[in-house]
Structure formats: structure tokens, C-alpha cells
Amino acid sequence: MNFVNEGIFHRLALPDWILSLYKFGRDTKTAYQELEMIENRLASPGEHNDLFSNLLQAREEEKDSSIALSDSDLMGNIFTLLMAGYETSANTLAITLSFLSVYPEVQEKWYEQIKEHVRTGDLPAYTDIPHFTYGMENIQEIKALMIPKEFARDTQIITFDANGQETPVPVPTGVDILLNVVALHNNPKYWDDPYTFRPERFLGDYNRYAWLPFSACPRACIGRRFAEVEMLAVLALIVQRYEITPAHKPEFVHETEKERQARLTDIGKVSFVIQAQNVGLTLQRRDLEHL
DSSP states (O other), X not given: OHHHHHTHHHHHHSOHHHHTTSHHHHHHHHHHHHHOOHHHHHHSTTSOOSHHHHHHHHHHHTTTSTTOOOHHHHHHHHHIIIIIIIIHHHHHHHHHHHHHHXXXXXXXXXXXXXXXXXXXXXXXXXXXXXXXXXXXXXXXXXXXXXXXXXXXXXXXXXXXXXXXXXXXXXXXTTOEEEEEHHHHHTXXXXXXXXXXXXXXXXXXXXXXXXXXXXXXXXXXXXXXXXXXXXXXXHHHHHHHHEXXXXXXXXXXXXXXHHHHHHHHTOOOEXXXXXXXXXXXXXXXXXXXXXX
């Protein structure tokens, strides 16, 4: 999955014979080949008992109907569960914890909200999730990824140059593009001071179509609600029990507070998903009488 994630642009742009010319390309090609397991599973249908086998079995039961899953549908579902359903949430959580470590006032405000709605000694419950509004705003501030799209029909996109002049760009059917959501989320046209970590910006009115980590419209992410609940539950559990601070590493002992903040809030790399940096955090258990 690491090579599938890291090599997605190589895979999209280059044919197999070019990928075979260099090590990273070969590793990427191998990773994608290993992901293509449908035919192997079809040849030995009873040997496994997992989600993929269940999807295959469902396909067999519905093979004569119009809703039967194609090979492409099966691969799409598995890729979504392995990549979109795991990597995105995991990296967003890691980066959010890094930001909380260098913004103690934000972390404390989030902690106070948790204490307000979760009784002492209790675990956060599903019914508490709607009350964790400030935690959701923290997650919303970690907004960086790329969204791949394929044009289903010939169309035309209107772009604008630096002077605001319109330029039409014709796009034929079948063309793949990547929506630069990173640029959208940091566009000062839609966001006041976009590079400052300020979760409160989501308390008021904001352009809903200028915040697209889950895409939008009929093709929006079907796992959005699950991801939001999952991330809020994990964050609430951690912040409820631990105070998060930057780890003291010898190599960074002389860095200034501003340098530390920049290091721990650097998103790192953005490919298909954001990728958290290995920055190092310390979790100090809070006063047990409040738990």
C-alpha cells in the first residue's frame, strides 16, 4: 500500500515498460500487480474468509442481475477500503495531534468541551459525537489532499489567469485530472489568513464549496460520516486522557519556538492523500480525578 500510494502519479503517467527501467517504478508496478487479486480469488473461491471473498460471493449470487459487480467495481471497493478508508483518516489524525501539540490553547479548549459532555470516568460515546463541535473544527483545519476525477463527457472548463481573464479549456471524454484541493483550501479569496491554524473559522459562515476534503455532489465520499465519527472518537479519547506536547529530541534542542511550530505543523507530502511527518510527540496522562 505504501508503493501504491507513493507511486500513484508514476502509475498514471507511465507505461509498464518505462516503470521497469528504474527501481521505484518496478516496485510500484509490482505493488499494483499484487493488488490485482480478483482472478486468483475467483480461481480458488473457498480458500479465504474475508471482506474480499464476501464481495466475490455477493457477485456470484447476483451475476445474472443488472446490479452485479464488475471486476473494476470489486477493485474500486477494495482500494477504497484499504486506501481511502484508512490512510486518509490515519494521516489526518496524526497531523491533527501534531497541531494540537504546538497550539496548547486550542488543545485546552477541545479538552474543556470533552469534559463538558462526557461524565467523569466515562468513555466518550456515540451520542456524545454531535457535541464535539470544536473537535470537528480542528479536523476541518487539517485540509490537504488531491482528488482524482475522470471526465464522463466532452466538456469545457473556464479558468482564470492572474489578471482575472477567463480562458476556456476544452476537455475530451476520458481525460483524468487531479483537483488541487490544497490550493483551494489555502486560497485567500475564500479564507481569511488561510495558513494560520484557526479552527474557529468554521464556527461562522464559510463557502462550503471552498472546503472539499470529501469532494462534493453525487460523487462525494460515501465514507464521510464514518470517517468523521471515527476521527472524533479517537481524538476525544486521546485528548480526554493525555496532554499532547512535542517530544524533546536532542537534534532540535536549540530550535526556537517558531521553528518548532513550523516543524511540527509541516504537512509534509501530498500525493493522493496527506502524509504525516514523523515529528515525535509526548503524551502525558492527565490528572486521574478528572477521568
